[in-house]
Amino acid sequence: AQSVTQPDIHITVSEGASLELRCNYSYGATPYLFWYVQSPGQGLQLLLKYFSGDTLVQGIKGFEAEFKRSQSSFNLRKPSVHWSDAAEYFCAVETGRDDKIIFGKGTRLHILP
Amino acid sequence: GAGVSQTPSNKVTEKGKYVELRCDPISGHTALYWYRQSLGQGPEFLIYFQGTGAADDSGLPNDRFFAVRPEGSVSTLKIQRTERGDSAVYLCASSFGGGLRDTQYFGPGTRLTVL
Numbered sequence: 001a002q003s004v005t006q007p008d009i010h011i012t013v014s015e016g017a018s019l020e021l022r023c024n025y026s027y028g029a030t031p032y033l034f035w036y037v038q039s040p041g042q043g044l045q046l047l048l049k050y051f052s053g054d055t056l057v058q059g060i061k062g063f064e065a066e067f068k069r070s071q072s073s074f075n076l077r078k079p080s081v082h083w084s085d086a087a088e089y090f091c092a093v094e095t096g097r098d099d100k101i102i103f104g105k106g107t108r109l110h111i112l113p
Numbered sequence: 114g115a116g117v118s119q120t121p122s123n124k125v126t127e128k129g130k131y132v133e134l135r136c137d138p139i140s141g142h143t144a145l146y147w148y149r150q151s152l153g154q155g156p157e158f159l160i161y162f163q164g165t166g167a168a169d170d171s172g173l174p175n176d177r178f179f180a181v182r183p184e185g186s187v188s189t190l191k192i193q194r195t196e197r198g199d200s201a202v203y204l205c206a207s208s209f210g211g212g213l214r215d216t217q218y219f220g221p222g223t224r225l226t227v228l
Contacts, residue, residue: 004155036219041221042221043116043218043220043221043222044156044204044206044219046216049216090156100169100171101156101158101217102158103155103157104155105153106155
């Protein structure tokens with residue numbers, strides 16, 4: 001069965017520093033891949049998604065992610081974080097055989113002033 | 114425009130009671146999804162509606178859980194004989210046509226606490 005692993009439960013970075021959140025998936029073929037952000041008191045918001053084509057995907061709020069088939073990874077990056085980026089980030093996968101999205105357990109991002 | 118709304122935002126109930134959670138999707142969205150998010154976990158799929166019918170209910174944990182969408186808009190998630198393990202945030206999402214190429218828009222969730 002397909003699965004998603006986010007190895008870091010918490011990440012702390014200083015404001016203005018670069019960010020990379022890791023995500024690994026388990027699936028035999030190329031899945032559909034997503035990153036969502038969940039801020040306190042707000043619903044999940046889609047940051048970006050990958051279906052096919054260019055392996056570097058641009059999203060909202062200055063985020064990007066790169067699909068690496070050889071590593072089964074879809075890491076999220078941002079060159080310079082802002083205090084407002086503090087939130088929980090979820091990587092998710094869908095295999096294309098149904099409409100169910102499988103989410104990772106999330107990475108909570110803390111920003112130091 | 115209005116996003117996905119969920120009511121109530123918080124629900125506290127006693128073990129064994131019946132609860133209903135409501136979801137108002139974005140107007141015109143035909144697809145509606147329910148997820149459950151337990152503490153420290155990512156959202157877990159429960160059920161997917163396309164119009165009035167449940168296209169996939171494979172995520173419902175047992176027969177105490179049931180959901181309806183009688184007019185293809187508002188949906189209600191119903192939980193009978195609640196148990197402490199049902200405590201979680203229940204999320205609703207909607208999308209324009211369903212399918213993974215349509216972005217799912219999530220509501221703020223209903224936090225259910227079973228005492």
